[in-house]
Amino acid sequence: MALGGETSRHGMWSSRWMFVLAAAGSAVGLGNIWRFPFIAGDNGGGAFILVYLLCIFLIGIPIMMAEVLMGREVRKSPINTLRKLVTVSKASPAWILIGWMGVAAGFFILSFYAVIAGWAMDYVLVTAQGTFVGVTGEGAAAVFNSFLESPLQLMLWQTLFMVLTVWIVARGVSGGLELAIRVLMPLLFILLIVMLGYAVTTGGFGQAAEFMFRFEWERMGVEGVLAAMGQAFFTLSLGMGAIMAYGAYVPNNASVPGTVTIIALLDTVVAIAAGLVIFSIVFANGLEPGQGPGLMFITLPLAFGQMPLGTLFGTVFFVLVSFAAVTSAISLLEPALAFLVEEYNAVRSRVAISLGVITWILGLGTVFSFNIWADVHLVGERTFFDLLDFLTNNIMLPLGGLLMGLFVGWVLPRKLLADQLEMPSLWLNIWLFLVRFVAPLGVLTVFVYTLYRAAMG
């Protein structure tokens, strides 16, 4: 029997499909619809995407299996899960630091995630008012830029988003969250298909596909390799314990490799679809693919302004992006929340509110990065937001994943792994090879290579 018994004190997913949907809810978010297209655009497209896909399949999926199995084995928050695993395998307590680093990464990410999700919420209203009907590329950019210039507006939406997130998290694992995910995830898929249908008619689809799938290495710099790996971790919610926390609520009858593969495939399909939609519109309208974080907020409104029923579709689309963001945000809070509840026997809702307040304050740094602190540069040319984004995505998540791979692959007993994964021994060995060697060495190589190239100028 598993170390943590049959159920978790925090609650359980009602079925294995619910776990798939919840983890897909965590994985599919701003990372797919907002971040992936703009990072791919900034890094030249095709070659970047190839490296990204390699990272998903060779590193992401094996590490996701490692996270889920650790969570399900102990059925506690990531920090306490690591504590228990360290004790039973008589390993060094230093491994527990993975859990602490994850909690920190969760705060950092959620702090800026809430601000960006706030943009999507604002765009629900702006689109619904018909602002974008017949808009030009410049017009759409102007709407977005004038919004960014107002710290108060950004704070308003950031606050609303945090309240929504905290409210859902406070209600617990099954009380509301499951329902929301059940309705929203399928809707999001349907809308993406509608948007893809539109993208095909724009005349930019061929160019978009070429931009995304033509591997011209010279268009991607070294930084692109690091960004691709970071994006793979971010989009699958890996390396910080979110999936480990969700794993603690997975019923015993679920197959870890099976569910994880489905989750990763869903996530990848959404990212590729979002990229195709956005770049089709970009090319059809003579816009630039590398326009940074504003990409989605400028190109999509342009399309909504031109397509039939665009105001309706646009409004619904931004509602769904907001909800996709909420289902990810909850998972960013869960590791810290579950830990505090366990440690202090605290009431879930109180902990949720306190964590929400701390994150909100940290988020102000991101709010100001787009206006009053736009010229404050930290470490290179980075704003506060850029720095947090770089630190979490490109350093903390891959590092967390690297350490988890080493811990699971080299420290945990094979019997425990075999019992959790229930795979034929050939597959188990392949997986072990990936978590022991491929994932850690992959992350390490990218780190060393980027540092080396940065040092060489």
Ligand code: PFF
């Ligand atoms: N995977 C989410 C996205 O792609 O938007 C972001 C995320 C959620 C990252 C949860 C990390 C995490 F733990």
